[in-house]
Amino acid sequence: MSEALRHRPAHAVVIGGSIAGMLAAAALTPHVDSVEIIEAHQLPDGPEPRTGVPQAVHIHLLQTGGAEAINDLLPGSIDLLQAAGAHRIPVTTNMVIYSPEGWYRRWKRATHYLLTASRDLTDHIIRQQVLKDPRVTVRTHTRAITLLGTRHQITGVRVRAADNTDVDLHADLVIDASGRASRTPQWLSQLGITDLASDHIDSGLAYASRFYRAPVPTRGWPVIGVQADPSLPRPGNAGGILPIEDDRWHVSLMGAPGGQPSGEPGAFASFARTLRHPIMADLLQHAEPLSDVRVTHSTANRRYYYERLTPWPEGLVVLGDSAAAFNPLYGHGMSVAAQGAVALRDELTTGLLPGLARRA
Template sequence: MSSEHTVVIGAGMAGLLTAAVIGAIGRPVIVLEQDQHGGGPVPRGGVPQGRQPHVLLHRGLRVIEELLPGLRAQLVAAGGVPLDTGDLAWLGERGWAPFGTPAFELVSATRPLVEHLVRRRVAELPGVELRGNARVRGLSRTTTGPGGGWLVECFDAPPVRAGLVVDASGRSSRLPDWLARWGIEEPATTVVDAGFGYAGQMYAAPSDHLGRVAGIVMLPVPGGAPAGGVALPVEGGRWLVAAVGAGDHRPPRDQAGFDAFLARLRDPALADFTRSARALGDITVHRRTHNVRRRYDRVPHWPGGLLAVGDALCAFNPVYGQGITVAATQALLLRQTLTAGARPGWERRLMRRLHRAADLPWAIATGEDLRHTGDNPASGVDALFGRWSGEVDRLAAHGNLRAQRAMDRVYHLVGSPAGLLHPALLTAAVRGRLLGLPAPSPRPPLATGSAWPDRADAEKVPGNPPPPP
């Protein structure tokens, strides 16, 4: 084993996508994972969040396709459900989003299926070794080999020598403790915790169970009762339903409590859904949802041959569905750096870029969560931006498709927030304040709701762009 090896710690989504990049450029890489490798698409202990819904934002789908071409088709072939976000019944803070006009593609699947397919592709790459039952307990510096390197120490498994170590061990990463042994300062760490909890349950129902409606999303609204949920079709003729709430409004694990929680939401759509489908298995809860960001990029004397990616670097409140997309974007940045030819000090420069990839999602997640906790936004600019986003959201809830698409582009991390400042949106907001807004977007055609008017009605709203062909 030479110090030319890369060792990746953790075979979650960030670790696998990192290994995909390193393996694809022909470098040897060993992925050390505390769980056993090789199981099928089933939940596993090291990823306790795996039983909850995992949405792959549109940017994430595109980036993973770029890293592993053909993966989207494999996901669909394995039962992942392609859907258009414009066909989701989406209840935001200010009302229903416009329904029924094309927006962004998603492929809805369980987290174990997505991870299984990615793992299978990564395992096929020459030079990649996935080593299970290998729980890392620390790092030692070694001076042998060209330029020195690391000895990665495991519980119950032999140590592994590496020239580059990538920590992808998730939210519970122990990297700060491991580095403290070498006198390396702890990174400044920011935590924003709105105290969200999930309760998830699988249901049997075909993917067209809701007719034209592809799925249901009800966002928790700050103040009052911050509670919401989702129902999304996944592989195997199933739907994954999750109840989500913060603080005293976190959903319980028992069936009666879960049903009562859904029945108390702002709209009966999710309760109606669960009544019309057959529950499968138990309810699982998950409550580790705080945002946490470790500023390794600001640690003085950052050692060579070391990176941190994914949740180990920056983890988000999962309500916004960003974690996998950020991990994928970071893998793409690693590929750019390695293929450009790494010059001395590249690790530190790359760590800065990896952090920058987390800037926007961090601003979205913490900006919203600070509204839930009642704390002040991080800066005056954030406060102003938050107020303007609310204004754009209000336009969208009143049928303005341009506003809706601008919000979607930011939400799916495919566009910059500057898109929210389009002059047509400024004009529509002023006009709305002076003359009043058009009628709110109607409730989508859910089984118990009012009928959805023709698409032509949505196109009559002033300021709406023409529909895509």
């Protein structure tokens, strides 16, 4: 038997049914016998809102590296997304963006692209592919409450079901993909692993977002955006319109402290009119609102430096927002999670050898 097979883990547990969690499961399935996903809420059957994802109401895009990472883990994903209505936007060929230096130059030959769709659709396409693998199961309405094991070796996770009963799930590998609400820092502290360094940078940016019925078919429609100008003597504000499935526009407006958008429907278009250029406000005059306005203030950047901890227990890996969460303004979150899952898969090619968790 090869070294890889001798050390092949039998069972993995993934905390969180998010995109990061689903992609982690996709990374694990070629290397384990079974994967169990622990999810605190119910997972929808179709492209519908998933409880516990407040950022889903704001504009989402996949950068080229993220889209290709997902396609690497789940072949055919890009085609499935586009067939379901996602838009492939060449960068910067089909982008109408007003920056502090003026309009983006729209290059004719693009080397990169964006995929734009609702977060609900992207979630659904990924979830559908991952869960059709019989090696992957999900425990819904279940919360992870602590890690099992020692400061040197994690052996599983204790979970609490909806009826308040606790169950110990033993695993050869535990992946924390629970997002911004991750409890791993506290769980490590309970095991005697302390002094976790972190960075936290909060610009105070607030988002207000809304879905619209576009006044024209959106196939071939560009990304529209007005960026903030830091040289102006006022709180920065910005906005973007993304074409998404079903001939809709997903619109987000952003404002810094002292100039944040509100959740009042009547104030949405008025705030768009305060941007540095009227293009968004003018376009919205011709579109039909399809949803209420949703506001989010949880936009801080936060990174945990787990790689600096000594010791780091075998059998535990942290992925996605659990490790590093970004201001949505950058459009990096899903792409970073996807590339993290690819990195995990690549580390697993030699089996669950000592040091894998540290390398990952």
